[in-house]
Amino acid sequence: MLGFIIQRFLQAVLVMAAMSVIVFGGIYAIGNPVDIVIPPEATQEIREQTIQRLGLDRPLYEQYLIFMGNLLQGDLGRSFVYNIPVLELIGGRLPATLELVLISVISATVLGVSLGIYAGYRPDSWVSKTIMAVSVLGFSVPSFWVGLILILFFAVNLGWLPAGGRGNTVEIWGVAWSFPTLDGLSHIVLPAINLALFKLAMMIRLARAGTREIMLTDTVKFARAAGLSEGTILRRHLLKLISIPIITVFGLELGSTLAFAVVTETIFSWPGVGKLIIDSIAVLDRPVMVAYLILVAFLFVTINFVIDLVFALIDPRVRHGAAT
Amino acid sequence: MSDPVLSVRDLSTHFFTRAGVLKAVNGVSFDLARGEIMGLVGESGSGKTVTGFSLLGLVDAPGRIVEGSITLNGVELTTLSEAELRARRGREISMIFQDPIATLNPMLTIGQQIKLAIDAHERVSPRAAQARATELLTQVGIPSAAARLRAYPHEFSGGMRQRVAIAIALLHRPSVLVADEPTTALDVSIQAQILAQMRDLARETGTAMVWISHDLAVVSSLASKLAVMYAGRIVEAGPTARLLRDPHHPYTAGLIASLPAMAKPGAPLNQIAGSTPSLLSLPQGCPFAPRCTHASRQCTTDPDMTQQGDRQWRCFHPLGQTAKEPA
Incomplete structure (x- = not known):
């Protein structure tokens, strides 16, 4: 087990190193950032000074090494636009995204898996057919349109829920959160539904396919022959047997939604990191872009690492490295 | 003889598929005494496994038991609710399967x-x-x-x-164990060990067994009586030794003749010509008639089960019984 963890950890470090090179090289290729840092009417002298101050006169590998040196000390540079440390900037926005995404992905998974198991267990009932029809809708309707319709319907026409913003927040550990207040929660509902719809549809499909397959296996027949109740079979046998693909997709979705909830955050003017990165790209705020991409890579690597550990925990065959 | 622990009468299990009604089990009857081992033999698709699942009330949709009665320890199973059946599964009747890799989680x-x-x-x-x-x-x-x-x-x-x-x-x-080819997936030496062990366990615990197999050789070493299934019906039943020595139904005789051990070394193996009929459209009369060398015009009507002592057969032209054949 320890060997497994070390192996995965080394892999993660390798991926991160490769990712940093790609990000740094890619951003370098975009062009000279000096022009957006200094005003157009600046003298040649100021221009040269700035280039020297930012270290842009040095060769690429030297720039990279300096960047990596700073990175390892937790310094990702300062935003050109806001002139505050990038980490502080992203850190200030991250909780907003984090609470929105966690709430939507977790509820989509819990609800989606339950509905999917039902649809797989009773494939011919009209309830199951309705569930599957809804899941097709969740897949095929574009998310920005759903967001607009949600606002139009629940915020404008019915006036039940606010159309945007975070609402009242509460400070916990020096960070502002919306979910502990009723007002904040009411602000989360619509963007969370918007984000969750596609994931819900996917979880329903995954759980249904897994359930249909597993219910026909000898494992289930044998459990039935031993007199186990259907409830026990679903809880103790089925749930474990269908969990692997569901956890995989859960991790991937969690990562990609955290990183790229841009559309929803924009529509609901949710002040998260997705909105931050879009704004930064618009004004070519390079340190923010680089730091963001590095952090996203780190996020994915971490999530995948955790998922591998979870696999090892729940599936003995992974843990023991068996071939079957 | 004591009362049977398991008594099956005219059991019919049909599958209502889009292509039509598939008569997987079609009027099967047998009794099983305490601790008795019965071999249920037949080719793939003859209805052995469905018979086994029917006994436990575990026939998957679109199949269901359409007719007949199953009495276990004096209780009629076919009219029980799902909850009452579940309470009996594993405790009074249980089942093991062919592939041990697939059965355990x-x-x-x-x-x-x-x-x-x-x-x-x-x-x-x-x-x-x-x-x-x-x-x-x-x-x-x-x-x-x-x-x-x-x-x-x-x-x-x-x-x-x-x-x-x-x-x-x-x-x-349990009073009854349905064993659906449990040794088929194992290698021969393990198979022999497990067979011997099962026989001892049955003797110790008094568990009766329905041993489903396509392999006559395996069953004959274990079961005290045999039932041969063909196209959803039991075509012949009787005590193992006598049934093997002196089969009455031509299909049973064919099965015995096609055992590899029965062939001379180097000579081609015997086989029964033709193949099992589709259970969706059984031929009129005896389903074995198209493959049977003894078939006559009479065989276009369905033969009834003939009972003689502890032997039964479903054939108009039983082998070794020619003298008694009705005109």
Whole structure:
């Protein structure tokens, strides 16, 4: 087990190193950032000074090494636009995204898996057919349109829920959160539904396919022959047997939604990191872009690492490295 | 003879598919005494396995029992509710399957799976459950059983896994065990061990068995009586030794003749010409008639079961019975 963890950890470090090179090289290729840092009417002298101050006169590998040196000390540079440390900037926005995404992905998974198991267990009932029809809708309707319709319907026409913003927040550990207040929660509902719809549809499909397959296996027949109740079979046998693909997709979705909830955050003017990165790209705020991409890579690597550990925990065959 | 623990009368299980009604089991009757082992023999698709599942009330949709009665320990099973059936499954009647790799859940320990089977019918402390599980595994021949409870199925060989499955099936000392080709997937030496063990267990616990197999050689070493199935019907039944020595139904005779051991070395193996009829559209009359060398015009009507002593057959032209053949 320890060997497994070390192996995965080394892999993660390798991926991160490769990712940093790609990000740094890619951003370098975009062009000279000096022009957006200094005003157009600046003298040649100021221009040269700035280039020297930012270290842009040095060769690429030297720039990279300096960047990596700073990175390892937790310094990702300062935003050109806001002139505050990038980490502080992203850190200030991250909780907003984090609470929105966690709430939507977790509820989509819990609800989606339950509905999917039902649809797989009773494939011919009209309830199951309705569930599957809804899941097709969740897949095929574009998310920005759903967001607009949600606002139009629940915020404008019915006036039940606010159309945007975070609402009242509460400070916990020096960070502002919306979910502990009723007002904040009411602000989360619509963007969370918007984000969750596609994931819900996917979880329903995954759980249904897994359930249909597993219910026909000898494992289930044998459990039935031993007199186990259907409830026990679903809880103790089925749930474990269908969990692997569901956890995989859960991790991937969690990562990609955290990183790229841009559309929803924009529509609901949710002040998260997705909105931050879009704004930064618009004004070519390079340190923010680089730091963001590095952090996203780190996020994915971490999530995948955790998922591998979870696999090892729940599936003995992974843990023991068996071939079957 | 004492009352049978299991009595099956005119059991018919049909599958209502889009292509039509598939008559997988079509009027099967037999009795099983306490501790008795009956071999249920036939080719693939003859309805043996569906008969087994029918006994446990575990026929999957679109199939269902359309007719007949199954009496287990004096209780009629076909009219019971699902909950009442479940209460009997595992405790009064249980089943083991062909592929031990597929039957056990790869993600639960052996101990957990045994515990689930115990909990299905009894409330016992974890400690008592563990003691019981250890005893059981020892009984089916698994060494250092206590330590093995924490192991997962993939850490066992195929034969060991089948022993675990057998242990789970016999946990509550059921009156009847349906064994659906449990040794087919195992290699021959393991097969022989398990067969001997099953016979001893049946004797000790008084569990009667329906041993489903396509392999006459395996069944004949184990079962005291045989029932031969063809196209959803029992075509011949009787005590093993006499049935094998002196088969009455031409299909049984064909099966015996096609045993590899019966062929001369170097000579081609015997086989029964033709193939089993589709259960969707059974021929009129005797379903074996198209493949039968003894078939006559009479065979276009369905033969009834003829009973003579402890032997039964369903044929107008029984072998070795020519003298008594009606005109």
